[in-house]
Amino acid sequence: MTDAEVRKPVPAWIWGGALLAASAVVPTAVRAVAPGGFGSGVAIVTAVLFAASLLVFAFGLRGQGSIVARRPSGMAALLVLAVLPPIVELALSALATEQDISLLQIVSFAQLAVNAAAALVAVVAIGRAAVVPRPWQWAPAWGLAVIVATSALPQIVLVGASGQDPQGLLWLFALGSLVILTVPLALGILAMVLGARGQAAPSPQIYPPAV
Numbered sequence: 459m460t461d462a463e464v465r466k467p468v469p470a471w472i473w474g475g476a477l478l479a480a481s482a483v484v485p486t487a488v489r490a491v492a493p494g495g496f497g498s499g500v501a502i503v504t505a506v507l508f509a510a511s512l513l514v515f516a517f518g519l520r521g522q523g524s525i526v527a528r529r530p531s532g533m534a535a536l537l538v539l540a541v542l543p544p545i546v547e548l549a550l551s552a553l554a555t556e557q558d559i560s561l562l563q564i565v566s567f568a569q570l571a572v573n574a575a576a577a578l579v580a581v582v583a584i585g586r587a588a589v590v591p592r593p594w595q596w597a598p599a600w601g602l603a604v605i606v607a608t609s610a611l612p613q614i615v616l617v618g619a620s621g622q623d624p625q626g627l628l629w630l631f632a633l634g635s636l637v638i639l640t641v642p643l644a645l646g647i648l649a650m651v652l653g654a655r656g657q658a659a660p661s662p663q664i665y666p667p668a669v
Contacts, residue, residue: 465656470514470523475649477511482643505547509540511646516540523653525584525595532583538576542569577602590652597648601641608637 481504488500516536518524526532546569550562581599588595611630 465658467656468523468653470519471525471649471653473519473653474511474514474523474525475646475651475653477507477514477646478642478649479646481507481511482639482646486639501547505544508642509544512536512540515649525587525589526580527587527589529583529587531579532587535576535580535583539573539580542572542576591657594648594652597645601645604637605641608634 484507485500485504513536514523515525516533517528524533526536546565550565581596581602584590584598585596590597608630611634
């Protein structure tokens with residue numbers, strides 16, 4: 459009799475997915491309940507939820523569930539994505555009092571470049587670690603590709619749309635906003651489903667006795 463296969467839930471994926479999904483839902487829910495209110499508070503809560511989800515995905519819980527198999531490059535990339543945005547936000551708030559527009563632009567562009575590089579390293583690390591079941595280990599890469607495409611498309615159209623009706627551009631920007639909401643929500647739900655489904659693990663051999 460061969461060992462039977464059992465599946466063990468992965469709490470890190472469940473909690474990480476819940477935090478990621480919440481980071482996408484909270485701003486929309488708050489705007490629906492209180493339009494125009496709690497702006498800074500919502501931004502802080504969203505940043506904390508997003509950062510917490512990435513830290514859980516990177517390190518796991520109790521040493522288990524890291525989606526990058528605790529490889530240094532993947533953990534570093536997820537750590538950068540988690541902590542850099544709030545740090546830069548604080549820096550921009552401090553610089554805003556100085557009215558130095560050029561410096562603000564430099565910091566913003568630098569953050570964008572670092573985030574893009576870290577996101578690329580992270581999705582490749584997740585895919586190559588193959589901790590997440592196939593083909594879902596590449597789901598973050600798919601999500602990143604969709605976000606990049608929908609973010610770049612309005613800029614491309616804007617270059618060749620001088621003097622044209624801006625209605626199409628408004629739709630493209632609205633699409634980009636929808637994608638930014640949908641992708642983390644979808645990835646969060648997927649992580650929760652995979653975490654609840656669990657990872658395959660061999661059960662103890664009962665008969666014949668293991669030697």
